[in-house]
Amino acid sequence: MIDLATWNLSVPVGNPPATITTPQLLNGYKNNYFHSHTGTLFFWAPVTGSKTENAIYPRSELRETRSDGALRNWLYTASDNFLNATLTVNQVPSSGKVVIGQIHAFQSTQPMLKLEYQYKASKGSGSLVAKVRLRPHENSRVVTIAENVPLGKSFTYVINLTPSGTLKIKAANKLWARDISATWRTKPLYFKAGAYVQDNTGNSREGAQVTFSKLDIDHNKL
Template sequence: MTTASQRVLIIAAVVLVLGGGLVWLLTSVLRPQSPAGGGGTSAVDLQGWKLTLPVEGDKGNAEEVEPAAVTDPWLTAGPDGSLTFWAPAAGATTKNSKSPRTELISLTDFSAGTDQRSLTASLSVAQVPSDSKDIIIGQIHGSDDIKSVPYVMLHYRNGDIEAEVKQKQKGDEKQTFPLLSGVPLNERFDFTISDDGNGSMTLSATHAGTTQQATAQVPEEFRGETVRFQVGDYQQAESAQGDDDGGRVTFYAINER
């Protein structure tokens, strides 16, 4: 036969067990849940960017989304917070380009060769256009009065990463700076495009522990001009080889400072 003190201990133990279960239940219900499949959110901060899409907008040219936002199927978020950019070779283009793109455009302008600014990114390329095998993954691009002029273009071309710096606002004169070679599809690498603010630029890329860096001078015709960063999937197909032809790039980090 149990004594009164034993009965008190048994009741206390039952209350403790039930109370612990209730606390667990309340904690599970109230704890914020991670959305399945990324839930349309991204760890890459899209604030401060607008987005160009490879579909026609109201004026017949490529549509822009401002502020930038995840836009399926062109810009999708992965469960790890990454962003995947898809640009078909047969998509719509901007007014002064023949190549469709899914690309972020910075809303922050700066003065070329004068302001110290940097764009860094971590990414992998999953698909390149069938013919050119070339995607521009990062740029310093003209803004305001020269908004139709590309300036610094970082290419992923069939596994090679190289930067091109346009020397004149008109024409095709440019300097090329090879950075890395043999970077396979689906392997992660990093790049940096920096205006050092002193008339020079630093361009670098890193893959599998190897970093290659180049220094380029800001050409005379671009010094003091208003420019901006662009980053994403500006695929360079010469012609579409089917609906599934184009560029597909996943970014794990994008930082402008």
């Protein structure tokens, strides 16, 4: 079973969308948008779902917390920070795009990193694309990490932000690394993972479905 003791969950229902607390998750919470009783984590985000504040797309997505359910935010200089996942993208919307992992910045609308699966029907496969802001106030740059990642097939990613400020992304056995600006040092960060669909048009059967067979966070102290 995947440990849900350090996550809460946003699901795209209600106005504003519902937040499921850490204790609720540990108590076996499930609905059409999320469940964990099979030993894997199932996420479903229809394009017609409700949206969080300042977002234009729906999400069924976990957000990092402490074990008591309080929001966890961290400074990258304090530890070696990892988000490890093994997952399958089962369905994509007509845009072909779903965000499957993030490093977000606390009280900001702009994350440091979005890791996105982008499916191309013409190729019959997808790419893993990182949208990265190396400085807090710059526009994100787009980096293709891996290509020829099949829809419906399991793959692994590891997002690592080191205490010296090196951002490393290993996805589908490909590695990319770059140093971020020291101007991030004072910005509290947190991990997110799930299905953040990058589309908001279509019917209720269109959306992103993602299944995680492994998901964990490590903050290894220096």
